Amino acid sequence: MAQAKKKEAVIERRSGVALWRQIADRMRREISEGLLGQGGRMPPEVALAERFGVNRHTVRTAIAALVQEGVLRAEQGRGTFVEGRRRLAYPIRSRTRFSEGLAGQSRGLAADLLDHAVEPASLDVAKALCLSPGAPVIRLETLSHADGRPVSRARGWFDAERFAGMAEIFSRTRSITASFRELGLADYLRHNTTVTARHAEAGDLKDLQLSPGAIVLVTIAINVDAQGQPVQYSETRFAADRIELHIPGADETG
Amino acid sequence: MAQAKKKEAVIERRSGVALWRQIADRMRREISEGLLGQGGRMPPEVALAERFGVNRHTVRTAIAALVQEGVLRAEQGRGTFVEGRRRLAYPIRSRTRFSEGLAGQSRGLAADLLDHAVEPASLDVAKALCLSPGAPVIRLETLSHADGRPVSRARGWFDAERFAGMAEIFSRTRSITASFRELGLADYLRHNTTVTARHAEAGDLKDLQLSPGAIVLVTIAINVDAQGQPVQYSETRFAADRIELHIPGADETG
């Protein structure tokens, strides 16, 4: 029975996803769960190849991809080591603010303004913000980093009349909460959030520094002011391998 | 300029993901968003091939995969038509019950008990249920359908002392809420939920009838009774192309 391979057969052939990518995705996940690379050291390539039932070169391709992502570091003669950090928890609460949510878990929080425009509200946006379709809205495209790594890419819409100058203020304050405050909105609440997941699109792959096939968690949210008037409609894509969403129960919400 | 191809270049080559799979994933998403297949009819293969900048055969492979999934139906001489239904909304509230959540959106709700066992609590489970590590817990593996399609695969743990006979009762009632009620627990609350997303594993691919590379939304939740005592710890994998999670704001929670 020494002949029998130990492969776990979790790798599927002819699936349209290359073996090296399936293996890379699996290793990334197991590393993040602490199942692989305990003590910071990965098993040798030959052992991994045997475990997955593939050739050593296939494993090497997977490792190369994770090295490229910054998850692993390979040293000739010594071994392959885990570089990646844990997944950050992003809380979704009534009063969640992006920076507050991740503060304490990471350093170097930053949000960049990638693009902005004033445009007529689409049907979706108008409905969410309780405006007439075609009413002018400000659209902000932002990219947020934590620990020097990009974690989310957001697209937010605001009533252009009520929040004139939002883009300029945001590019200075780098925070939605601070920008609202400057515009006279002291407090706001998260009204509703929808969560989906999908494969990252080309633009997000680039901005979030993901590799093709990577997953993004998508939240679509509406924020309202104290009177219940919508002030922001946003769609945020989180790199699913860096962020997890935490939704506290009602008892913790207040 | 008639020569210039219209391809949208969202398809990446040499990415480890075959072109036909990228196209299939994209078409599935656009169909679910209503961008593709309006009126139930898909554009002809030649048009799709031109749009994605690939050969017609590549598009055919993608279509074949979606036909296999039940999203599309191809009829020789007539065209290709949309079979798939929209994504169901699964609300995450303090008092969400699975069947209640999807009731009204779908028919033929059903939960199957795939497997069950009494086993010693792992560290995670013990901590979540406020038990000592190693204390006996009941583990239920369930599969839920809506509209005849599998939508989620759940693994739940319960205190074996307090909820003795859970497995037998569940296989009869096919509902966690009803089972709790029979065991004397009239009401319970969702205490905490964590949401992540990842590629489906082999077991889930099969049970949820997904194709390799498909995405699952993973929720990890703790339910508590009226006294705040944990009664259930669960990990649920939702087929991300069939379900979206809805998290209402605090004002709607009560």
Next chain:
DNA sequence: TTTGGTTGTCTAGAACAATAGACAAATTGG
């Protein structure tokens, strides 16, 4: 220094994915 274990590089061939073109088969509308 020597030995064993590890990653890095190269070559060659087999398996799979994608392209190209041609034509068959079925449906629809004139």
Next chain:
DNA sequence: CCAATTTGTCTATTGTTCTAGACAACCAAA
């Protein structure tokens, strides 16, 4: 019936992925 449109099938060719084996380069410990 005929023509146009559409999906289905076949062959051939090219490029990418995976396998197989061999060996070099490097590190650590005996």
